[in-house]
Amino acid sequence: MKINTQQMNKETEKVLREIEEDARQNGNPNWIISREVGEFLNNLIRTNNIKRVLEVGTSIGYSGTWLAEALSHTNGKLYTIESHENRFQTAKANFQKAGVEKYVEQIKGHAPDVAIPDMFDMLFLDATKVEYVSYLNTFLFHMRIGGIIVADNVLSHAEKMKNYKEYIENSPHLENELIEMGTGLYVSKVIA
Numbered sequence: 001m002k003i004n005t006q007q008m009n010k011e012t013e014k015v016l017r018e019i020e021e022d023a024r025q026n027g028n029p030n031w032i033i034s035r036e037v038g039e040f041l042n043n044l045i046r047t048n049n050i051k052r053v054l055e056v057g058t059s060i061g062y063s064g065t066w067l068a069e070a071l072s073h074t075n076g077k078l079y080t081i082e083s084h085e086n087r088f089q090t091a092k093a094n095f096q097k098a099g100v101e102k103y104v105e106q107i108k109g110h111a112p113d114v115a116i117p118d119m120f121d122m123l124f125l126d127a128t129k130v131e132y133v134s135y136l137n138t139f140l141f142h143m144r145i146g147g148i149i150v151a152d153n154v155l156s157h158a159e160k161m162k163n164y165k166e167y168i169e170n171s172p173h174l175e176n177e178l179i180e181m182g183t184g185l186y187v188s189k190v191i192a
């Protein structure tokens with residue numbers, strides 16, 4: 001299902017397009033997800049009426065804007081973690097320009113060593129690939145049963161993601177699916 005962006009707030013769509021254009025022209029210096037993945041995450045939230053989302057790796061707020069736009073329809077909230085000062089500040093400005101800041105709580109620091117509130121319906125991992133297992137070790141216990149964990153770069157960083165793949169495949173808490181979209185996504189459901 002495609003998002004009808006005509007339904008989207010004009011300012012939100014404008015910010016998304018500007019970030020995409022900058023990524024196209026400059027070789028994606030802030031490592032944003034593809035528009036296709038943004039739409040996928042947005043749909044996931046809307047169709048499952050997800051309300052509380054934790055993102056690891058805000059960068060400049062591109063994926064966060066897709067997530068927050070969906071959360072504006074479910075009256076939910078995005079908590080998003082970023083350790084880099086400049087990208088953290090650029091994301092703040094982008095969330096404001098996009099008109100989604102009401103649905104976003106930015107957390108400055110290095111995951112998983114940051115304080116986060118309980119509990120989440122969705123976790124989106126898009127930061128340092130070799131750290132994904134440590135994120136999960138901490139954040140899995142902040143997830144509701146039935147919650148969804150999406151991990152990006154499964155195919156583009158297959159070697160670095162080996163430990164994560166092994167971890168989720170052997171976890172009695174998770175049911176997993178590989179989705180060949182963008183740079184590759186693992187979508188895991190918390191079952192216990």
Ligand SMILES: C[S@@+](CC[C@H](N)C(=O)[O-])C[C@H]1O[C@@H](n2cnc3c(N)ncnc32)[C@H](O)[C@@H]1O
Nearest residue numbers: 031032033057059062063082083110111127128
């Ligand atoms: C791939 S980019 C995120 C892109 C963003 N999700 C998007 O699509 O718009 C990864 C970001 O994670 C941040 N990062 C990496 N490791 C981190 C950590 N352990 N804690 C917090 N931020 C981290 C980096 O500074 C970088 O900005």
